[in-house]
Amino acid sequence: MVKTSRKKTATNFLSLASVELLNFLLPLITMPYLIMVLGVKNYGLNSFVQAVMQYFIIVTNYGFNISATQEISVNREDKEKVEQIYTNVMTCKVLLTLACFGILLLMMTFIPKMNQDPKLYLCMFGIVVGSVFLPVWFFQGMEEMASIGVLNFVSKSIFTVGLFIFVKSPADIYAVGILNSLGYLTIGVIATLIVRYKYGIHYRKPSKTGIISQFKSSWYLFLSTLATSVYNTTNIFVLGLVAGDTATGYFNLANTLIRVCASVATPIVQTFYPKVTQLIQTSKEDSLKLIQKIWLVVTVLFTLGCVILLVGSGPVLTWLFQDKFSHSVRLIQIMAFLPLMVAWSNVFGVMTMTTFGYQRELSRIYLVTGLISLVSIILLTVTFKETGTAVNAILIETIVTISMYLFLQKKGIQVPKGQLKERVK
Structure with a gap:
């Protein structure tokens, strides 16, 4: 079996x-x-x-x-x-x-x-x-x-x-x-x-x-995904309205490569999510130990990948597009560690907070961060165009991830250590 x-x-x-x-x-x-x-x-x-x-x-x-x-x-x-x-x-x-x-x-x-x-x-x-x-x-x-x-x-x-x-x-x-x-x-x-x-x-x-x-x-989960879109999809939407299609093209090239790298976390989370969901019915401690192992894997994998992005994006884009998209290299380097933040937020948010029954609190994190992003994306994009959009992307994703981590710590759910304290509901 x-x-x-x-x-x-x-x-x-x-x-x-x-x-x-x-x-x-x-x-x-x-x-x-x-x-x-x-x-x-x-x-x-x-x-x-x-x-x-x-x-x-x-x-x-x-x-x-x-x-x-x-x-x-x-x-x-x-x-x-x-x-x-x-x-x-x-x-x-x-x-x-x-x-x-x-x-x-x-x-x-x-x-x-x-x-x-x-x-x-x-x-x-x-x-x-x-x-x-x-x-x-x-x-x-x-x-x-x-x-x-x-x-x-x-x-x-x-x-x-x-x-x-x-x-x-x-x-x-x-x-x-x-x-x-x-x-x-x-x-x-x-x-x-x-x-x-x-x-x-x-x-x-x-x-x-x-x-x-x-x-x-599904209401609170919908609010979470909708709020997430504010600092993902809205980046391109606002940039297109404010700076035009050419700036959008430069940013989307960088953003696509970054998001493609971030999507490597998807098979890991999607494969183990049903297993964590079933395991938590019988033992929260065992489910957290499994989550800890997943967190360790994505941490090592994505840290290495982000360093490669930071160092290797220039030569790769030059090879693909000559010097036509040299401007996109700087945008990739600004967002280089975004895949690690996305991987962590998947583990802390989707895999841990939802399975431990904190969907409403997860929605609140996304909503508050989404509201912050609505202001920051407009200010940064209007002022710095596609560079500001890139800064906003990594800034907001980092805030989301830190917020999830601090919430779980407060509830006694220590993912990196695989330990569960008594405060969890």
């Missing part, structure tokens, strides 16, 4: 690691080509539109990627209960998608920058729709991450192959949006079929009380 569990954990980790490896390698292939063909300005515009879509994905995810994962993980042996959770969560996500589309139409009408090229936003909205029908939370809860790996490969392959076939000039920026949407929509359909025919889970008639319950139980 233990051997089977370890084998499943290893399989899940390798599946998610392959996803993140793909996420790491493909931007190194597609980004230089996109910048060369579209130009810095159109690349920046494309980044701005993607940032808008990311807002809507955050809204449609709502926090279900954590709350629904927990529910599925605990009830995975009860097919009827899993079917009920699946139905209610998917209904919530569809309702949120309709609301997002209405908001997009209003934004395209009243925001000058967005009403200049409304077709581009419509071309890319398929990303939001496709992500809704990709139930990552379901596969995570069932601890079947191999499906996520295969689907991600399909999506990235469609985009990458299509990019080199159909995108040949700056005017093909619409094709970039369509290809992005096509990749997400395709895997959304495939994922729905997998859930139905592999797992035998059907969409039933949703219950009003079930829908309301899902919205209520």
Whole structure:
């Protein structure tokens, strides 16, 4: 039984690691080509539109990627209960998608920058729709991450192959949006079929009380992710409005490389999150010891990676783009240790605070930091343009991580030591 569990954990980790490896390698292939063909300005515009879509994905995810994962993980042996959770969560996500589309139409009408090229936003909205029908939370809860790996490969392959076939000039920026949407929509359909025919889970008639319950139980997690977006997605959104598409292009190149490196933490956290969720039902001490081991691994891994980013970003960008993006090197160096902060915040926040029942307190940390970021991003970006945006990114992520650590210490949850004091609830 233990051997089977370890084998499943290893399989899940390798599946998610392959996803993140793909996420790491493909931007190194597609980004230089996109910048060369579209130009810095159109690349920046494309980044701005993607940032808008990311807002809507955050809204449609709502926090279900954590709350629904927990529910599925605990009830995975009860097919009827899993079917009920699946139905209610998917209904919530569809309702949120309709609301997002209405908001997009209003934004395209009243925001000058967005009403200049409304077709581009419509071309890319398929990303939001496709992500809704990709139930990552379901596969995570069932601890079947191999499906996520295969689907991600399909999506990235469609985009990458299509990019080199159909995108040949700056005017093909619409094709970039369509290809992005096509990749997400395709895997959304495939994922729905997998859930139905592999797992035998059907969409039933949703219950009003079930829908309301899902919205209520995920509310604080939604606030957390929404607040997080203030200092992630809003960086590009504000920069695009204040400094234009060219500055956005420079920053997004640096930010993409940094975020891709930070995403290496994802397979580690996603693989062990269901296990921590189950383990905490029987022993908080044992679950904390597992979290401590994970923290040690990400600390060593990311410290080394961040040093490489700091030292090696210059030669790599020069090799990829000659001197065209030398300005982005400075931005990468400013944000070099951001991946370590992201990894720590995943362990302290998602893996520890949510499993120990501190979702509300986690939301409060994100909300307060998000409010601070709203002020700092405007001040720093208006004053220093893309350099200020980079400073804001590392500053806010550091504040978030320190806040989580201090809160856990106050509650007697000492992650680095793997010790649990009596103050924990």
